[in-house]
Amino acid sequence: MTATVDRPTETASAAGAIRPTAVRPARRRATLxxxxxRAVLHPLLxxxxxxxxxxxxxxxxxxxxxxxxxLDVTVHLRTPAVWREVVTRASTGLGGSYIDGWWDTxxxxxxxxxxxxxxxxxxxxxxxxxxxxxxxxxxxRRLRPESPEKDRRDxxxxxxxxxxxxxxxxxxxxxxxSCGLWDGVDDLASAQEAKIDRxxxxxxxxxxxxxxxxxxxxxxxxxxxxRRGLRVTTCTxxxxxxxxxTERIRAAGLSDLVDVELxxxxxxxxxxxxxxxxxVVSVEMIEAVDWRDHPAYFSTCSRLLRPGGRMALQAIxxxxxxxxxxxxxxxFVKRYVFPGSCLPSVEVIxxxxxxxxxxxxxxxxxxxxxxxxxxxxxxxxxxxxLEQAAxxxxxxxxxxxxxxxxxxxxxxxxxxxxxxxxxxxxxxxxAD
Numbered sequence: 001m002t003a004t005v006d007r008p009t010e011t012a013s014a015a016g017a018i019r020p021t022a023v024r025p026a027r028r029r030a031t032l033x034x035x036x037x038r039a040v041l042h043p044l045l046x047x048x049x050x051x052x053x054x055x056x057x058x059x060x061x062x063x064x065x066x067x068x069x070x071l072d073v074t075v076h077l078r079t080p081a082v083w084r085e086v087v088t089r090a091s092t093g094l095g096g097s098y099i100d101g102w103w104d105t106x107x108x109x110x111x112x113x114x115x116x117x118x119x120x121x122x123x124x125x126x127x128x129x130x131x132x133x134x135x136x137x138x139x140x141r142r143l144r145p146e147s148p149e150k151d152r153r154d155x156x157x158x159x160x161x162x163x164x165x166x167x168x169x170x171x172x173x174x175x176x177x178s179c180g181l182w183d184g185v186d187d188l189a190s191a192q193e194a195k196i197d198r199x200x201x202x203x204x205x206x207x208x209x210x211x212x213x214x215x216x217x218x219x220x221x222x223x224x225x226x227r228r229g230l231r232v233t234t235c236t237x238x239x240x241x242x243x244x245x246t247e248r249i250r251a252a253g254l255s256d257l258v259d260v261e262l263x264x265x266x267x268x269x270x271x272x273x274x275x276x277x278x279x280v281v282s283v284e285m286i287e288a289v290d291w292r293d294h295p296a297y298f299s300t301c302s303r304l305l306r307p308g309g310r311m312a313l314q315a316i317x318x319x320x321x322x323x324x325x326x327x328x329x330x331x332f333v334k335r336y337v338f339p340g341s342c343l344p345s346v347e348v349i350x351x352x353x354x355x356x357x358x359x360x361x362x363x364x365x366x367x368x369x370x371x372x373x374x375x376x377x378x379x380x381x382x383x384x385x386l387e388q389a390a391x392x393x394x395x396x397x398x399x400x401x402x403x404x405x406x407x408x409x410x411x412x413x414x415x416x417x418x419x420x421x422x423x424x425x426x427x428x429x430x431a432d
Contacts, residue, residue, distance in 0.1 A: 308430015
């Protein structure tokens with residue numbers, strides 16, 4: 001039997017990007033643990049609904065579960081150890097073994113969707129358990145103080161992977177790494193511009209007004225806002241994003257209207273002062289905010305606004321009834337892609353505005369299927385640029401990691417297991 005080792009977490013550069021540089025070998029012989037795991041999963045698979053799953057084992061045997069619907073997925077196993085990975089580590093094991101090359105499929109997104117369609121029993125059990133253990137566990141978890149340094153390391157691990165890597169699948173016009181809106185448009189850049197315009201329109205700002213952006217990305221929103229004549233202060237703690245966004249604004253001739261700050265959002269208030277901005281926008285940045293830091297995040301955004309100001313928030317959300325479990329549990333994304341991430345729910349967002357600000361939520365709009373299409377488009381672009389990725393030094397395990405990540409997320413949005421919200425909140429006072 002070939003021994004397996006845990007995947008090392010190594011850095012590709014001083015930035016701290018997570019880069020898998022070693023894979024576990026795929027062994028052919030099943031261990032007792034592998035056989036036991038398959039025995040656990042088999043009764044569940046025989047009750048599979050919502051599609052058909054065909055599993056071709058490493059020894060060539062074929063097993064078919066469910067009935068074909070819109071999903072008909074075939075999985076080829078190269079080692080029986082995949083069964084143990086799925087039983088013991090759930091999505092982390094499924095994704096980790098895919099990175100290792102232990103299995104392949106003809107429809108990765110379809111496999112994720114089929115899995116989600118059969119999670120309801122497990123979710124109900126876990127939710128009931130969290131209701132019992134959550135109050136005690138939360139008291140322990142809240143002992144962790146705010147940690148800007150940890151937040152910076154978590155951001156570096158994802159966004160500082162390299163601007164050249166993200167350029168392989170993001171559109172070059174906006175470099176927006178967030179959900180585009182596809183109503184009436186057919187290309188990625190137009191979808192991203194539609195998203196930005198919808199957020200900016202909701203703020204009802206005029207030329208000369210001041211806008212604070214929490215989470216710069218690569219500067220696409222700041223540039224588009226400045227072209228409307230807005231004065232923008234945008235902050236990020238990603239050095240890679242800061243460098244590219246700064247150059248982008250300079251090249252566009254908008255440096256007189258946009259300040260790109262390498263700054264934690266919690267420090268923006270001290271630098272700018274209370275009531276400084278007419279609007280605040282934050283696009284898919286709250287997911288990087290630990291749930292224990294929600295009071296600081298919402299309070300800071302509110303205090304930056306003048307009376308009568310508005311905030312536009314775009315957020316990835318989980319359903320309200322899954323939030324308590326999701327905020328502390330581990331999954332593939334937290335382990336391999338975005339350490340420290342925490343998805344809020346709509347109820348948590350609304351409750352946070354009420355508890356930590358004087359703002360009122362005026363509108364909430366959901367766009368889960370737009371994100372499914374955005375992710376599908378990103379993955380298609382990335383898969384078309386694998387040779388270039390390899391030439392840039394991004395190895396096959398990393399390529400498989402990102403393929404699984406993009407398909408994993410696409411499947412979750414397609415089945416509306418997670419969603420995408422645009423939230424508008426208003427501050428009292430002002431001319432109104």
